[in-house]
Every structure is written in C-alpha cells, then in structure tokens.
Amino acid sequence: MLKLEKRPQPSKAWVWLAPVVAVIATMIAGGALFALLGKDPLVAIRTIFWDPLFSEFAFFYRPQLLVKGAPLVLIAIGLSLGFRAGIWNIGAEGQYIVGALCGAGVGLAFYPMEGWFIFPLMVMAGALGGWAWAMIPAVLKVKFGTNEILVSLMLVYVAEQLLASMALGLMKNPEGFGFPGSRNLQQYPSAHNAELIAGSGMHWGVVAAMVAVIFAYVLMTRHILGFHIRLTGEAPRAARFAGVNPARLILVCLGMAGALAGMAGMFEVSGPAGRVSIDFNVGYGFTAIIVAFLGRLHPLGILLAGLLMALTYIGGEIAQSRLGLPAAAIQMFQGMLLFFLLAVDVMTNYRLRLTWREVA
Template sequence: MFKLIPRENVSPVLSLLGPLFSVGFTMLIGGILFYFLGVDPFAAIKMIFWDPLMSETFSTYSIPQIFIKGAPLILIALGLSVGFKANVWNIGAEGQYIMGAIFGASFALSLYPLESIMIFPTMVLMGIIGGSLWSMIPALLKVKFNVNEILVSLMLVYVAEQILALASLGFLRNPDGAGFPGSRNLSQYSSASNSELIMGTGIHLGVLLSLLMVVFFYVLLFRHSLGFKIKLLGNSPKASGFSGDNPNKLIFLCLTLSGSLAGLAGIMEVAGPAGQINIDFNVGYGFTAIIVAFLGRLNPVGIFFAGLVMALTYVGGELTQFMLNLPAAAIQVFQGMLLFFLLSFDLFVHYKIKLKGNK
C-alpha cells in the first residue's frame, strides 16, 4: 500500500498544476458524460472552451460576455476566499448578492424619476451595505452565540429569495409594467444605470471594479498584517489567540467583507446586465463563486483567472445549449466535477506519496 508523508513546504509547482489538471480531468469525464447524453463530446468541449474565444461567429459577443459574467464571480470569490482562509465559511453569498441588489435598487427607484449625479454612487454604496447587513446576521450570531455560520448564511439565501419575490411582485413592481412582475428597468433611468463603458460590449463598471479588487485583495493578503492574521486564524487558531488577535473580530470582518463584495456584485448586476429586480434575478453566481475561490487557490490573482475560466464555461455552456441542445444542468455537473478534482488533487500538494514495500 502507500503512505502519506506531509510536505514541509507546499509545492508551488504542484499547486499551480492542480487547477490545470483538474480542468483537464473535468473535460475528460465531462466528455464521457456528454457522450452518454447523446452529444458529440469533442464538439461540446470545443464549443465550451474554444469557440467562445476563437470562433469568428461567436467571439465578438462571447469575449466581452466572459468578463461580464466573470466580474460578479471574481468579486464574490475574492470576499469568500478571505473567510475560507480563516476557516470562516460564508456559503450564503447568493443571498447577500440578492440583498445588495434589492437594497441598491430600492434606493434608486424610490427617487425615480429624479435625476442627480449623486444617485449612482449612493446606490452602489447602498448595495454594499445591503450585502454586508445580510452577512452581518450570521456574523453576529457566530460571534455572540457561536451559531454555525454555514447553516445560518445558507438559510438566509432562501429567505433572501423570498424577499426577492416580494420585491418583484410587490414593493418594487413597476407601476407602469401592466401588472407583469419585476421592477422598473434601471438601464432606462440614466442616473442609476450602470451603463457600458466600452460601446457595444456591455462591459460595465463592475468589470473594472473586479480588476481593482484583485489588486486590493492582493495587497491586503500579502502586504498587510491583516492578511497574515487571517491566515494565522485559519492555520492555527491557538497561535492566533496567543498573538493577541481577537478571533471574533476577524470572523466578523471576514463575513461582512464577503457580504459587502457580494452586495457590490449584486448592485452592479441589477443596474447593469440584468437591468431590473425580478424573480429570476439570481442565477447562482454566489454558489459558483465558491468553486471559483477554490479553483483560484484562494489567491486573488488565481481567483481572477479562475473567474474567467468559470465564466467561459457559462458562456460556452449557453452556446452548447443553443447549438447542440445540451441541457443547462450539464454545466452545473461540469462545475461540481471540477471542484471534486481540485479538492482531490490537493492531496499531492500537501503530501508526498510513498509506496510501501512488501514486508
């Protein structure tokens, strides 16, 4: 049999190879899955990973789409990764994303049709506040009563979805919308619209912010003492306590930080690509961001690329839906598989494997 020997230092080469191998394995097993679904595996894999980037017919639309879909994933995953490092598990980002959107949109729509240059920045701020308030519930319960943050943050996703339904059918419903569910379209309200920065691409402020946040988190984690404290809390809670850090403060910070970013992603989305608050506003970015955080090895730069790869599977997945009739859920399976391979591959990053000779 084999024996595991812990590595003294995590191998940097292997920790980079892990995500690459995982993507490769996912393509392989995913291809087999596609075969059983009656879809040509080579065509499907090519359409997911290659065509959005290289095909002349699709790429002019697809490449900006990758950034648009990647932005919320990157924003949310950056926030989550900080918590994951500290062993603080916010898995309710989907709810914080919804609440950010509702908070921000409610503020802007309450002022409609007033036009002012102050509306947009205040609306974004309200979005961030909405997300962070929602994440403050599990944070306070964790810190005050030691309630499991995983379960509370997740339960709040379902509550947020109901609030979203309330908003789209009730308090935010468009009064001029002929009774259809959904709010006014923010893109038709110029003071609140998160309009595109580059004409015809749909690239909006959120994409730019996601890039800035990568830099911000890089500095925070690797150049600031807070980053060290967070990692210490995750790796050795005892040492963290001895060094005088208050774990409760760090836990609270990790949760509200990730909530704020999810809220930011939410308001950017509702004022930009989505346009309005509606029942089907959330599409699972908050959950996919968990995979993005791991695919990026909880490293800001890694998360940036991971977010783009994951966005590629979304964009490519949509293509396969239209062109090859592949069911939408196949992409979710694909993403779940990717996370399995990633987590499994960590074994080789953290341990050396030795074959034991026959005794």
C-alpha cells in the same frame, strides 16, 4: 502498496499545478458525460472552451466574459478572505440578492429624477445591504457561537423569498401592466450601470472587481490584517497567542464578503439584468465558491478562475443552443471541477510512496 506520506511543507509546484490538472481531468470526465448524452465530446468541449473566444462570432461572446466574470470574481474575492481564516460564508447568494434589492431600491426611489449622485448612492446601498445581511451570521457567531455555515445558508432562502415579495409587491413596476418585476433600470440613465466602452462588456462592476483583486492582493501580502487572516487559518493556536482577536476577524471577513457580494448584485441588477425580477439571481453566489477554491484563495488565481468559470457559462449557453446540451449538464460540469480540484489537491500536502506491506 501505495501510501500517502505527509510532506514537511506544501508543495509549491502542486499548489499551481492542481487547478490545471483538475481542469484537464474535468474536461475528460465532462467529455465522457457529454458522450453519454449522445453528443460528440470533442465538439462539445470545443464549443464550451474554444468557440466563445476564437470562433467567428467571438466578438459577440468576448464581452460576456467580463459581464459574467465580474460578479464571480467580486464575490469569490470576498469569500476567499473568510475561507483563508476558516470562516465559512456560503450564503453569498443571499448577500448578492439583498445587495441588489437595496441598490435597486435606492435607484427606484429616486425615479424619475436625474442626477450624477444617484448611481454612487446605489453602489453604497448595495454594499451596505450585502454587508448587513452578512452581519447576521457574523454577529450570531460572535455573540452566541452559532454555526455561520448554516445561518448564512438559511438566509439565502430567506433572501429569495424577500426577493419574490419585492418583485411582486413593493418594487413592482407601476406601469408594468401587472406583470411581476420592477422598472427596467437600463432605461433610467442615472441608475443604469452602462457599458463604459460600448461593446466591450466593461461596466462599473468589472472595474470594481479589478480594484477588489488588487486590494485583496495588497491586503493579503502587505497588511497585518491579511497576515492575521492567514495565521488564523493555518495555525489558530499561534494566532491566539499572537493576540489576534477572533471576533473582530469574523466580523471583518464576513462583512467584507457581504459588501462585495452585495455590490456584485447591485451591479448586476442595474446593468446586465436590468431589473428586479423573481429569478434574476442565477447562482453566482454558489459558483463563486468554486471560483474561490479553483483560484487557490489567491486574488490573482481567483481572477483567472473567475474568467474560466465565466467561459463555462458562456460556452454552456452556446452548447445549449447549438448542440442541445442541457443546462444542468453545465452545472454538473462546474461541480465536477470542484471535486477534481479537491481530489488532486491531496498532492499538495502529501506525496505518494510505493511501499511494501511491513509487519506491524
């Protein structure tokens, strides 16, 4: 009979092996799913994971890796801080939307003035907007002990309605012939989050994501705050004795996650998306949760996981147009990845033992 036995210490090997095993298992299960849908599984997997990087049209897709990976990494880095401490902010999608609205709002307010200071102001507004939106669950949690999971999630729906109201009302393009959606920020040089090197996909959001990774790495390994975050997550009682202020930790973790998500939204709306429209958000805020876990809540892991997840987005789009694979199949594929990861993760803390049933 197989029995789980708790390891005295988490296995170092499995910490890094688990995501790899999970990805392979997902590929196998995903292949079976695609086969069920009547597609050749090998071709589908190759289209998703290989073609965006190495096919003859890869030069077109590779920049997309950065474009799609940057918001995922940016949001996931913020989320990972809270997840480490057992603070569950799952409303990053809402913070992303509000950040985008605030950033775009500042940009649109200055239209058609030109100036170097407009874009930095927009970045700050985006970060502030996301921060403020995340402060709602944070303050409610600190003041009243309200469950931050549910509040932050509810605020996603509120933010979506706010976005709809803005796209149809206040921020609607006055020269847009009555169509919903704001002015195109790509055509407004001072507010445009343009590619820094043409054709590379490298925009300011990518730079911000890199900075966030380094910043988070230093924070978690070298700074007392990072130590407090890890301590609270791993041993809450010990953290209390060590004098960690839980309220402060909640405010900081949720605040940072919100600011990063808001910035991600702002970079997206002023760059790749271009304008505030009803459906400009595509669920990065939720996918980032998978990215954070797949990256083991570690900054470098998140960077790799973000790129991998971006790959599934791009490959998914290719598979959609070339093989007619439904978009939902990709969404399911990403969900499966999280499942397999959580399942394989048991090996990190437990080991399998073959035992004979003993007399109780």
